[in-house]
Amino acid sequence: MIIDSQGDLTLAVEQAMAGTPDGRLREIMGALVRHAHAFIREVRPSEEEFERGLDFLVGIGQATGETNNEVVLAADVLGVSTLVGLLNKPLDGVRTAPALLGPFWRKNAPECALGDSIVRCGTPGPRLVVRGQVRDLSGNPIAGAKIDVWQASPVGLYENQDADQPAMNLRGLFTADASGHYHFETIRPAGYPVPTDGPVGDLLRAQLRHPYRPAHIHFMVTAPGHATLITQIFADDQERLDSDVTFGVLKPLVATFETTEDGRPALRCDFVLEPGETRIPKAPIP
Ligand code: BEZ
Ligand code: FE
Secondary structure (H helix, E strand, O other), X not given: OOOOOHHHHHHHHHHHHXXXXXXXXXXXXXXXXXXXXHHHXXXXXXXXXXXXXXXXXXHHHHOOOOOOOHHHHHHHHOOHHHHHHHHHOOOOOOOOOOOOOOOOOOOOOOEOOOOOEOOOOOOOOOEEEEEEEEEOOOOOEOOOOEEEEEEOOOOOOOHHHOOOOOOOOOEEEEEOOOOOEEEEEEEOOOOEEOOOOXXXXXXXXXXXXXXXXXXXXXXXXXXXXEOOEEEEEEEOOOOOHHHOOOOOOOHHHEEOEEEOOOOOEEEEOOEEOXXXXXXXXXXXXX
């Protein structure tokens, strides 16, 4: 169609894309264009503001590389990653709530025996036992479930951000026993700021937002016949639980400390998986 006014544009673009053979792509792009046009009509950016917006998108691409994924970070601080998680796995009080993957998960964490420590050097910090059980929706234990765990150090850095930590420090892959139980030793993670040296940091400063995530441990739990669970557990004594910069703290993911039979501090992290397929995400950074 030949465009006669701004009002024609949305339809013109939708018509241009109408022949997309992939129905889901057609639906997604149609909605994207309708919402993007509605957004532009609402905010009416000046040409200069439009240029700034495009520069932000270019900037998040350019700031993405070997050690940082600024695109994932932008999705996280805008609440998009958590929203996608919650729409795919609404909170139902039964299966474990999801949480964002974050940029620091790595493939091929070292396989560990139950009870092993994931502290791979003399990283100082208060020791912690993490233990729990993996179950299905009916409460049956899932023997052999794989629990991939990763966390920041007590100074708030993942090993792949920190030259002082050995490779794969504070990461491990555990296999639940015949009753679905697992346990391992670690040190208490600290809260940390998300990377703020790129365009997302500029945005947070412009919004007077702090860049911190409360301390947490990440888990990816898989078992044949069950949907992959990606989640995080937060301890209830942490600061900033109510202002996580990435909106990852969901009520059911806040755990309380307990004490082991021999008096060590422990965090109980039980996981309930739903039926589905194992899908391993692409690592945000290599
Ligand atoms: C994380 O939890 O590892 C994380 C999430 C979003 C941004 C940065 C880090
Ligand atoms: Fe994290």
